[in-house]
Amino acid sequence: MLKAHYSFEKSGVFNPKQVFYHLSIPELFEHALQKKEGILSSTGAFSVLTGAYTGRSPEDRFFVDDETTHNLIDWGKVNKPISQEIYERLYAKMMSYLQQKDVYLDDAYVGTDPKNRLAVRFINEYAYCSIFVNNMFLEPNTQELQSFVPDFTVFCFPRFKAIPGIDGVRSEAFVIINFKEKKIIIGGTSYGGEIKKAVFTVMNFLLPQKGVLPMHCSANIGKDGDVAIFFGLSGTGKTSLSADIERRLIGDDEHGWSEQGIFNFEGGCYAKCINLSKEKEPQIWDAIRYGAIMENIYLAPDSRQPDYTDNRYTENTRVSYPIEFIPNALIPGIAKHPQVIIFLTADAFGVMPPVAKLTTEKAIYNFILGYTSKLAGTERGIVEPQATFSVCFGAPFMPLNPKTYAQMLGKKISQHGSRVYLVNTGWVGGPYGIGKRIDIDYTRKMVKVAIDGTIDQNGYHEDTVFQLLIPNELPGIPNDILNPGNLWNNHSDYANEAQKLKNRFDEVMKKYLPL
Template sequence: MNIDLSYLNINKYRNMYKNLSPSELTEFSIKRGEGFLSNKGALMINTGKYTGRSPKDRFIVNQESIRNKINWGNVNLSIEEDIFNKMYDKILNYISDKDIFVFDGFVGALKKYTLPIRVICERASQALFANQLFRRPTEEDLKCFTPEFNIISVPGFKAKGKEDGLNSDAFILVNFDKKIILIGGTSYSGEIKKSVFSVMNFLLPQKGVMPMHCSANIGQDNKTCLFFGLSGTGKTTLSADGERRLIGDDEHGWSNEGVFNFEGGCYAKTIRLDKEKESQIYNAIKFGTVVENVVADENRVPDYNDGRYTENTRAAYPINYIDNIEESGVGGNPETIIFLTADAFGVMPPISRLSKEAAMYHFMSGYTSKIAGTERGIIEPQATFSSCFGEPFMLMNPAVYAKLLGERIDKYNTQVYLVNTGWLSGGYGNGDRIKLSYTRTMIREALKGKFKDVDFVEHPVFKVMMPTRCPGVPDEILNPRNTWQDKEAYDETARKLAMKFSKNFEKFKDVSEDIAKAGPEV
């Protein structure tokens, strides 16, 4: 298939490599010095200065067509079109003597809502990343492929910061009118994935579809479950369940036809990856997988416990590297939703049931906590809130997404649970983290509907409903206060966290009283 990029004004380049296979892209990556193969054949690369997303460098071109729909602010930064155009011209000049790698594919497993994309990369390793993360086309698809959005990624091109009207040498610029995303100055492949996710999060609500930063799986009874949670809460680990088919691990849409995966792959965190507890992910790291910023020894064996480059080590692999998957990428309307939080303060219940209003409140809050060692400067637990469990990628007002959630809970009688995968008995540094086996047991009981016959009690501060028993889990831990020796210290810590919830929720001005009152008692 011949690809003419003149519609993007890309007319000069050294060589173009179109829709190569993973084997070919891996070979190019090795030859070009972009990485090396691990002992299991995975492509090991180091992304250098940027080992994670650069949120202060992501801009949306301020255009009349979208101006009143974007939730502008510290997350969604605005940029004028002339700055975008100048950077575009500089990139065209930059790639005029470079090899480029092109990947054509799709975002969205449900054909009605599929977005055809074209990713144009300076590096073969990023083209391999795109091939493994997005939905791959068939030979028939490529015969008449027309991209709707184009992503141009040039890690080697550095911006001049303020001189270019930007914040640093890295940039991610989204232009909805031209349907182009420019990425430069950063080798972190997650910028490609998350910029496309952001586009979907803007386009789909206007089609009546709820975009979600969540994982999803489906049981032998063909009932679908969603897992929402920020990084480190166990979203990928808990959704990779040998008893349930994985629909996807990170990004989905919820339409009237059901839930559908945006992607064709997984982008799993690997820091402290445990071969026994997380065997699905561990075994997926093989030839064809792109591994970012993981340290390897002299025998090229990855050391997942070594975070010298970053705690945000990653592996990108196609979803069929997981044993038990839903190949269609589509599931029914979910009967159960799990909100995950890793509460380092040790005060949130291990599992609790939420009303519709409480679900909307906690969805808009998106709470978890950061602990010492995860980011520079953090020496004790910190509460963090990310609206919709994915604020950096949600371009519209959080209330838009929460409204879509509430409508679906009503329509499909979906049950929502808040699950704490964090600490008990005094919190981080004093108590113990909740056992993964207990968390898995509680979630499985919820999915089987076993909590319907269990008594619930309301938490006096957080006002969520706590079960009094769960087979396979000690009764005393179901109410976290029981695990603290100093009950007054528990009460004080719970009140302090409740105040953080309340303070964070003050920014949501146009929320109904029912939703606001469903939050913690201050």
């Protein structure tokens, strides 16, 4: 077993039962199976159920409010403060809980660009969480491990649960980020996305201060070196559309844009699996094999074959796997400046055009807006589609004022001449329940012509409601689909619904104007 260069005690690990440092994936699988943390599926992937928390718990994420953060963080409903005193008490209790427990330590980098990466030590209670870390982040080489000193330390102990009335937090689950002490503590939840997004949030706080734009986006690169990035919230197709067999995947979720170009934050992918099919998403399908971690996916009792259509545990079924499981992925994920930027939205009201070109001004507007729709049944209490606005397509992970990120993006678009498009992967011909979701094959064709530039060949006309530039004609796409109002049975119903949504846009943007 490797020995850590940077002492365990400096990381806060005192009196553990046993420390497992940088175990191999086979060793971690053995530990996870022996400790009954999950079971093997028929694909070879390790399958776990995360219990009550099958997604992130944004109401339970806090930042320590101190001199490091007080004047920088955009405090509010999303970015909630917590006192140093509450943090210290909870941290002390967690360190006490950690004693005489087996712990799994992994040192990893976040960021493929050596100039802008973050060195992070992960201390996990579960072996499978250590596999998740190995999948999602970048492993140092032997020489780097010998001199590794963490910039941040992440403690993840799902069995350690807070007591809200005593510990000063909202529930048994908590994620607390302390920038002054450079620590993240996670308890009460074993959902892997909490680890991933907590670290992403740290990058989103630190990088803009270095002049680097952090982005909640996927990215790929063509044979000629042309780079495309895809912004979008969960369920809009960010992972699916970037996994293109004709292009090389740079990364599926988190990137930075520096003066040199873009770089992936991660070394793996965290794909949503609900209704996954081999025909529609062959690369993701084939990546679910030994080495991957499946979360909350139903397995047939005897065969242990996954049923990706089954949502009995959650709609948010997930799989984590190393990026090298995607054929022809670009490793390391470093590329030049993007020629094309695509904003993805899943409009459940059937009024947004399936594809439109954006001016720089409209790009900044839609970037801050971060619009998509939540659908009935995806969250408790939602019985009909709801318009959702997540600034910068990642509000829960953006600690600074949204204008900071938007202004950086606008500057980079102008500086590098990037073309920007809005692609709606949602409904056409009417709202959810009446219309139908646009076929992903049509969406792929739209993305393809946007990337290769042929989308410009037949010109554009302006949509009168949203002031978006809609292509006059596209090869292989029926013209009626390009103009959403044409597919509605009653055009006045379309006009009314479109105006209602536009009014929502204007209301949301009031607090950010002027841009």
